[in-house]
Amino acid sequence: MLWCMPLRLFNTISRTIEQFSALDPSNVTFYTCGPTVYDDAHIGNFRSFLAADVLRRFVESPLCEITSAGGGHRGPRRVTHVMNITDVGHMTDDAEGGEQGEDRMAVAGRRIAEAKKSGKLPADTNINPGDPYQIARFYEQRFREDARKLGLKLAIEADTDATIMPRATENVAGMIAIVQRLIDKGHAYVVGAAGSRVVYFRVTSFPAYGALSGNTLDALRAGEGGRVSEANQAQKEHPADFLLWKEDASHIMKWDSPWGSGYPGWHIECTVMAVGRLATRQGQSPISPLGLTDFAPGGAIIDLHSGGEDNIFPHHECEIAQSCCAFSGAKGSFARHWFHPRFLLVEGTKMSKSKGNFFTARDLFAKGVEPAALRLELVRTHYRSNANFTMQGLTDCARMVERWRRVAEGSGADNPAAKLSRDTMLVEFAAAMHEDLNVAQAIAAINTWVSSCSAPSKEDAAAFKLVDGVLGVLELVPKAVTSEIAAYAPGVMPDPKVEALLVARKEARAKKDFAASDRIRDELAGMGYAIKDMPQGRVEVRRV
Numbered sequence: 313m314l315w316c317m318p319l320r321l322f323n324t325i326s327r328t329i330e331q332f333s334a335l336d337p338s339n340v341t342f343y344t345c346g347p348t349v350y351d352d353a354h355i356g357n358f359r360s361f362l363a364a365d366v367l368r369r370f371v372e373s374p375l376c377e378i379t380s381a382g383g384g385h386r387g388p389r390r391v392t393h394v395m396n397i398t399d400v401g402h403m404t405d406d407a408e409g410g411e412q413g414e415d416r417m418a419v420a421g422r423r424i425a426e427a428k429k430s431g432k433l434p435a436d437t438n439i440n441p442g443d444p445y446q447i448a449r450f451y452e453q454r455f456r457e458d459a460r461k462l463g464l465k466l467a468i469e470a471d472t473d474a475t476i477m478p479r480a481t482e483n484v485a486g487m488i489a490i491v492q493r494l495i496d497k498g499h500a501y502v503v504g505a506a507g508s509r510v511v512y513f514r515v516t517s518f519p520a521y522g523a524l525s526g527n528t529l530d531a532l533r534a535g536e537g538g539r540v541s542e543a544n545q546a547q548k549e550h551p552a553d554f555l556l557w558k559e560d561a562s563h564i565m566k567w568d569s570p571w572g573s574g575y576p577g578w579h580i581e582c583t584v585m586a587v588g589r590l591a592t593r594q595g596q597s598p599i600s601p602l603g604l605t606d607f608a609p610g611g612a613i614i615d616l617h618s619g620g621e622d623n624i625f626p627h628h629e630c631e632i633a634q635s636c637c638a639f640s641g642a643k644g645s646f647a648r649h650w651f652h653p654r655f656l657l658v659e660g661t662k663m664s665k666s667k668g669n670f671f672t673a674r675d676l677f678a679k680g681v682e683p684a685a686l687r688l689e690l691v692r693t694h695y696r697s698n699a700n701f702t703m704q705g706l707t708d709c710a711r712m713v714e715r716w717r718r719v720a721e722g723s724g725a726d727n728p729a730a731k732l733s734r735d736t737m738l739v740e741f742a743a744a745m746h747e748d749l750n751v752a753q754a755i756a757a758i759n760t761w762v763s764s765c766s767a768p769s770k771e772d773a774a775a776f777k778l779v780d781g782v783l784g785v786l787e788l789v790p791k792a793v794t795s796e797i798a799a800y801a802p803g804v805m806p807d808p809k810v811e812a813l814l815v816a817r818k819e820a821r822a823k824k825d826f827a828a829s830d831r832i833r834d835e836l837a838g839m840g841y842a843i844k845d846m847p848q849g850r851v852e853v854r855r856v
């Protein structure tokens with residue numbers, strides 16, 4: 313089969329669609345800025361994480377060809393994909409460069425304390441709202457559960473390889489080493505007296521500062537009035553200089569450093585974890601940031617870097633500056649490709665708690681939404697368009713999943729006409745994905761084929777598996793579970809309380825006590841289950 317091109321991707325830093333290239337095409341390095349674990353991740357967060365996951369899956373797919381020094385590279389290929397867990401609180405006011413506002417873990421602690429008081433916290437939750445580590449682990453665990461349910465490949469890998477999802481709190485020594493290195497090289501400076509020292513990055517020492525976001529140092533200086541408080545600015549050489557370390561012995565989370573007991577700035581953590589886990593050179597695998605070796609001046613250190621579009625400035629701009637200044641001679645872009653999916657809208661408007669259109673993945677799972685349908689709804693729009701999440705869209709996706717499953721379970725005999733339309737689908741799917749990951753067009757190719765596929769064969773099922781390896785949807789469809797008394801619909805997990813009620817209902821019916829039987833049916837409905845008696849004596853259980 314032939315498709316025309318190596319993978320082309322929009323690169324935020326060049327603002328053009330470029331051929332994607334990797335230092336070592338057989339092992340692509342990819343870093344994604346992960347969640348701050350002080351609350352549950354919402355579906356907008358997951359839209360961004362899942363877009364990165366689809367990119368990663370496509371790069372690993374046998375359908376994907378990428379550029380390499382020796383021409384095209386068709387695999388086999390793996391992607392080492394790392395995502396950090398930000399479990400250091402950091403401040404609520406990003407505009408103040410991480411120095412003002414309230415620590416996010418303290419905010420979460422207050423929210424948890426209030427929920428505890430009003431009985432809104434699940435009974436089995438036993439966390440101390442005053443302990444930021446307990447709060448971070450609580451939300452990290454929930455994030456990982458949600459991410460696994462949505463098929464985020466790296467969350468599944470992280471179960472057996474913790475280095476794939478490193479925690480900021482476990483990398484503070486690396487941050488301190490890099491901050492020291494930046495000071496030694498003249499890219500950072502310390503201000504303030506002992507007790508209130510601050511380390512800032514010196515943006516004027518990195519001429520390319522602003523290249524990613526389109527900012528210039530002059531424009532940032534001119535705009536300083538509205539953005540940053542005077543007290544905060546007085547000590548800085550340039551208003552865009554950003555925090556690397558803040559001494560604050562009274563802070564909720566703190567560590568010892570050469571600049572006193574305090575906490576790191578937010579940006580520095582990603583440099584440490586990306587370099588520490590991903591930076592490789594020929595014949596040399598991950599270096600320790602504590603080893604402090606240099607790369608070729610201006611050379612990219614990793615292949616791919618992603619984050620939400622709100623990460624472009626200041627977070628990724630700062631990450632590029634400090635990474636290049638620490639390791640590649642104050643030149644370069646740190647990553648070859650910068651990948652930024654756009655925001656998610658909900659029913660056409662920006663998601664907000666006050667509008668009542670704010671959803672976490674968990675909220676939707678609790679309403680009985682199948683992870684496969686949610687994943688499809690979140691990945692099916694081009695990553696550089698604002699996806700519009702709607703309840704109708706979710707229903708459409710659930711139906712699409714059902715139609716796809718019929719083909720994926722195909723076992724009929726193959727024939728030449730079926731082979732032709734299958735091959736056409738694969739070529740169209742691959743062509744769409746090679747052109748800046750056009751998932752919407754790739755899905756259209758699948759749907760055209762699925763509607764013509766009246767008696768799916770084993771070969772059709774295999775072709776489906778190939779494209780679903782990229783989209784990652786059907787692998788999330790759970791098999792239906794059957795117990796002695798119940799036949800659970802796909803996606804409904806067996807529940808001992810439901811089982812007990814069904815047994816009681818069976819006994820009531822045997823005694824012809826239909827009033828009791830109806831009461832049990834109502835009780836199940838109150839728990840969100842619909843039941844239907846089946847001919848063999850089992851009861852079908854669905855989510856309402």
Ligand SMILES: [Zn+2]
Pocket residue numbers: 344345346582619627
């Ligand atoms: Zn980051």
